[in-house]
Amino acid sequence: MAVKFFGQFLVGQGVVTSEALLHAIELQERTNLKVGEMALAMGYLTADDIERAHTAQQTKDLNFGDMLVELGILSTTQLQEVIARQKATHLYIGEALVKVGALTPAKLDACLADFKADQAPYVADRIELPAGLPNQALWETTVDMTYKMITRVLGIQFRPGKCQEVSQLGPHEMIAGMDFSGDANARYLLSVSGRLQRTIAKAVLKEDCVDHEPQEILEDAVMEFVNIVCGNVVAKASQSGTALEITPPMTIHPPENxxxxxxxxxxxxxxxxxxxxxxxxxxLFIKKP
Amino acid sequence: MKKVLVVDDSLSVARQLEKIINESGDLVCVGHAKNGAEAIKMNHSEDPDIICMDMNMPGMDGLTALRSLVVLDKTVKVVMVTSLGGVGDKFTEAIKLGARNVISKPFEADNVLNILRTL
Structure with a gap:
């Protein structure tokens, strides 16, 4: 009941061993070249150019390919050729497992179908966000994952309200938060009433009653729920090439207003x-570009 | 009885894991560490067979502790427990560093026990 990496799914199902998976990952790492490596292999740039683009990325928020174009190292056409070559030669983990002899093509097809069925609950529906917001797909995924986890982990039926742009959040009993950094910077916040805090604690702790639990445990349970949601958002985002890091969750007691x-x-x-x-x-407190 | 050390900064997760382990009949939880540094100390004092460790913790995180544990103790088996299990890079890094498996959150008791019993 979580977003999974296909290799992890196969090891979990006992279809392949972790040793075989490691061999396949090593094959993938030898085969799948990054943009800079591919451009180097195609003779479009030098190792010094790659270093220069990496350094420039520290002060300007651009992905590596766009930075190469920005610096005049690659033309737009060359970048498109590099990306097309990357896609054409990309080895997926399932294909790599076949190549190392851990799976047959027929078994791979069957496992992919099982994997898709296992992950189907995490396929995001469209959620309307304000126009012009950067990283729209990421925030849609974040909201969608929250809704799905509320249903699946907490077992709570709910009605989602319309998205609003606001100048403050709360006040409620507590807010659990977690920071995203990397390809996007934002703070994820879940604000709950005292009653919902106990409902969440029951679900997270798998207990029928939490009336005698200390406040510390009730707050910890809400933070853990946020941790689960955000971890799964990061996993989902990584599948579409967005790299995010998360910090440990925090509790915030909002001021009265x-x-x-x-x-x-x-x-x-x-x-x-x-x-x-x-x-x-x-x-979602999203850092402006 | 195999001895298991739980490492997680979340009290609620640690409590769930301790319950699952202690109700298994063939595993026993020998303690709860709240970060990687505590895990290394308790691995020395409690000598567990298995360590169930969170990746994302304040102070010393799980992957940093895993790097040390596999050097300090060649016999202990480490399983990472994390909401980031579905991130390919994190999963790969944990396995490469020597983790025996990665359990994704949210987890079910059967899933946890199946993994711990195969170690």
Missing amino acids: GLPVPDGYCALLFPIHVSEDDCMELG
Whole structure:
């Protein structure tokens, strides 16, 4: 019940051993060249050019290929050729497992079908976000994953509210948060009432009653739920080439008038209506470009 | 009885794992460390057969601790428990460093026990 890497799925199902998977990963690493490596192999640039583009990336937020064009090292046409060659020669993990003899092509097809069925609950539906927001697909995935985990992990039925741009979040009993960094920078926040905090703790701890649990455990359970959601968002994002890091989760007790949005960030609020008189809020504080 | 050390900064996750392990009948939880540094100390004092360790922890994280543990103790078997298990790079890094398996969160008791019993 989580987003999985296909190799991890196969090891978990006992279809291949971790040793075979490691051989396949090593084959993939030898075969699949990065943009710079491929451009070097095609004679379009030098090792010094790669180093220069890496250094430039430290001060400007561009992906490596775009940086090569920005610096005048590659033309747009050359970059397209490099990317096309990358795609044409890319070895997927399943193909690599066949090449190392750990799977037959027929078994691979069957496992891919099983994997797709296992992962089907995590395929995102379209969620409307404000126009012009950077990394739209990532934030759609984040919201969608939150909804799916609320249903699957917490077992809560809810009605998602319309996305709003806000200047503050809350106030509620507590807010659990986690920071994303890497290809996108944002703070993920889940604001919950005391009643929902206990509901989440019951689900996370798999207990029928949490009335006697200390506040520390109740808050920890909400943080762990946020950790699960964000970890799965990072996994899903990595499958589409977006690299993110997350920090350990945190608890925030918002001031009485709500948690203000820091300067330089835009804030999206997604109300999650659990009942007529109870609601949690998903907040995304997204760093402006 | 195989001895298992749980390493997780989350009290709720540690409690779930301890419960699953102690109710298994053939595994016993010998302690709970809250970060990688504590895990290394408790591996020395408790001498577990298996360590179930979170990747993303404040202080010394799980992968850093794993690097040290595989050098300091050639016999202990480490399984990473993480919400990042589905990230190909993280999974690969853990396996390359010597982790025997990676359990993705949220997990089910049967899944955890199946993995621990095969070590």
